[in-house]
Amino acid sequence: MSAHPITQSGGRGLLDRYVDQVLPERKLRLATRTSPMARAQADHVARLLTAVLPDLTVDIVGIETSGDRWQGDLAQLGGKGAFLKEIDRALVTGMADAAVHCLKDVPGDIPLPPGLVFAAYLPRQDVRDVAVFRTGSPYHDLADLPPGTRVGTSSVRRKAQLLRWRPDLAIERIRGNVNSRLARLDSDGKVEALVLNASGLARIGGAGDRAVQLLDTDMMCPAIGAGVLAIQCSDRDTGIVELIRTLDDPDTRLHVTAERAMLRGLQGHCNSPIAGYCTTTADGQLSLIGMVFTREGGQFVYTHEWDTPGRARELGEYVAAVLNRKGAQDIIAGSPH
Numbered sequence: 001m002s003a004h005p006i007t008q009s010g011g012r013g014l015l016d017r018y019v020d021q022v023l024p025e026r027k028l029r030l031a032t033r034t035s036p037m038a039r040a041q042a043d044h045v046a047r048l049l050t051a052v053l054p055d056l057t058v059d060i061v062g063i064e065t066s067g068d069r070w071q072g073d074l075a076q077l078g079g080k081g082a083f084l085k086e087i088d089r090a091l092v093t094g095m096a097d098a099a100v101h102c103l104k105d106v107p108g109d110i111p112l113p114p115g116l117v118f119a120a121y122l123p124r125q126d127v128r129d130v131a132v133f134r135t136g137s138p139y140h141d142l143a144d145l146p147p148g149t150r151v152g153t154s155s156v157r158r159k160a161q162l163l164r165w166r167p168d169l170a171i172e173r174i175r176g177n178v179n180s181r182l183a184r185l186d187s188d189g190k191v192e193a194l195v196l197n198a199s200g201l202a203r204i205g206g207a208g209d210r211a212v213q214l215l216d217t218d219m220m221c222p223a224i225g226a227g228v229l230a231i232q233c234s235d236r237d238t239g240i241v242e243l244i245r246t247l248d249d250p251d252t253r254l255h256v257t258a259e260r261a262m263l264r265g266l267q268g269h270c271n272s273p274i275a276g277y278c279t280t281t282a283d284g285q286l287s288l289i290g291m292v293f294t295r296e297g298g299q300f301v302y303t304h305e306w307d308t309p310g311r312a313r314e315l316g317e318y319v320a321a322v323l324n325r326k327g328a329q330d331i332i333a334g335s336p337h
């Protein structure tokens with residue numbers, strides 16, 4: 001892990017000097033998607049940046065992506081990175097200085113546009129998924145649902161793991177941003193519960209009066225990059241890079257480096273039936289779990305490997321290689337994206 005030259009040796013003076021060169025007006029344009037969750041994330045990052053540089057003004061630039069506009073099945077959108085393209089373009093063309101992404105939505109099978117870097121990964125928030133029950137539901141635990149009960153999710157990773165555990169549930173596809181999914185949970189009455197990510201739910205202010213069940217990672221292995229906000233900018237803007245780097249969490253960077261190396265090795269993206277979760281063990285090793293599922297959850301391949309923190313990328317590549325040796329590519333090919 002490289003040290004932060006600015007924060008460790010140079011102190012604020014050096015940061016201020018860099019920022020004077022690149023942000024003389026102390027204004028930073030921060031691009032984000034426009035959903036309530038994305039806006040909350042951008043507000044959070046703006047607060048963190050102004051805590052580093054109190055005289056900074058952050059202008060939030062809302063960008064609607066093709067993924068946001070698409071109402072149909074995400075799988076049919078074809079072009080991967082549908083939630084990123086327009087934001088990448090804003091950075092590359094200089095319409096924005098930095099952007100906030102849920103790392104989970106950044107595909108592993110297409111390279112970042114040249115010149116763009118993730119200058120900070122914020123400390124990982126809750127990686128777990130949660131089940132949210134409709135208002136007035138008599139249930140508060142998925143285990144108690146009667147056979148055939150409908151549960152909503154658009155994620156093949158969640159569907160596969162739910163069905164592995166409860167093959168008798170009826171998993172319904174539900175799309176849209178988290179707010180609209182929650183609204184439909186009550187208004188449609190089609191599903192008894194939804195499965196969402198806990199930190200995403202927290203960012204939009206929680207589930208209100210609905211019952212919420214946290215799902216253990218042993219039962220629901222998270223998506224690669226779950227719960228991590230990544231701040232992206234152009235590598236040309238040294239001052240901006242250094243400013244954003246002050247927000248980077250080195251442990252999170254190690255964990256997502258391993259997870260994303262695994263995702264790349266599997267040529268996967270956020271809609272692939274892939275789960276992966278890297279943590280640091282009590283004795284300081286990196287632990288990485290990788291899983292690839294068939295759509296219906298009937299079959300899966302799994303491995304769990306460890307390595308030293310200096311070998312995060314190699315660990316991810318190794319886990320992908322083990323999964324591929326166990327047949328991951330055939331399983332992924334059976335689930336069109």
Ligand SMILES: NCc1[nH]cc(CCC(=O)O)c1CC(=O)O
Binds near residue numbers: 103104195201229
């Ligand atoms: N694809 C939408 C998306 N992207 C990131 C999150 C959750 C927040 C996160 O993992 O950072 C969500 C919503 C969800 O999965 O319920």
